[in-house]
Amino acid sequence: MEQKRGHSGVERRRRAILQAARAMLNREPLSMRRLAIAAGVSPATPYNLFGTKRRLFVALYEEQRIGLITRLEASDQPDAFARMFHAIHLFGRELAEEPAFFRALFATIYASDPDDDAPRGEDPGMVFWRGLVGRLKDEGLMRAAVDADAFTANFVYLISGATLDWVEARIDVDRWEMAVGYGLALAGMSVASPHVRPAIAARLDRFEARIAAAANSGPALGQPG
Known part of the structure; x- marks a missing residue:
């Protein structure tokens, strides 16, 4: 007791x-x-x-990802690809609602810390997205020959790059969501099973229309405002 x-x-x-x-x-x-x-x-x-300030930030990151999973599971999405796109949208809303928190979070956890020599462990973001990609395989939405871990790693590189642009104020949240969603749609077209490709192609068309509209109203994606 x-x-x-x-x-x-x-x-x-x-x-x-x-x-x-x-x-x-x-x-x-x-x-x-x-x-x-x-x-x-x-x-x-x-x-x-x-232990250290950085490990406190990692704990905050893990907690944020758990909360995002809870919100995602509570949403009514028809399949695993739809859940991935919705996860991007939910995360974008979090960035918009708490920009100071997330800028400090990502600036800290991805910076080197000479005072923290403990093993870093796996990035909570990688764990989160690997779980969603695993659902693509489970639901038969990804071709059997595709290496799910390689797909996850490359998608995380994409989202990390877009997030760094947002942290450094090179893009706003709407352009962050367009960049990440468009990247997922492009990648999804190459790995998706044939029966879900039309739905992904429709998303790709919508993202291309949004990107074109944004380009007409301001700097291109990835360019300073």
Whole structure:
């Protein structure tokens, strides 16, 4: 019983720190000292539970991905390709709603940290998208000969590049969503099973129309505004 209470206390402090960190990052840069005060814990507790600031950011990233999965599973999407496109849309809305948080998050977790020599583990984003690509295979929407891991890795390179452009304010969220969605549609056409190609082709046409309209109203994708 004592051990169970101890675990629940640790989890309660961990949750308080993560909630306070996300709220702080939406207002200002993260200070571990101010974070401890906001979370109602001792100054040493964030370090005891997370080790370094970067690992705290990784925990925030993992939590964000879990929340995104929950929202995605609650949505009514007809198949795994539709879920991937909807995941892009949901993530884009999150970027629009909490830009300061996400810019700080991605700027930190992808930066090198000489004070953090612990193994980095797998990127939560890679885990998230691999799960969605696995559903393509499970539902027979991806040709059997396609290497799902290679497809996932290349898609993550695409979304990471677009996200870096957004972090550095080279594109806005709408152009981020167009770039990533168009990239998925292009890649999807080459790997999809024949029976789903018409639906992906229709999405490709819609993205091309949006990109053309955006080009007429401002800089091209990837160009500074």
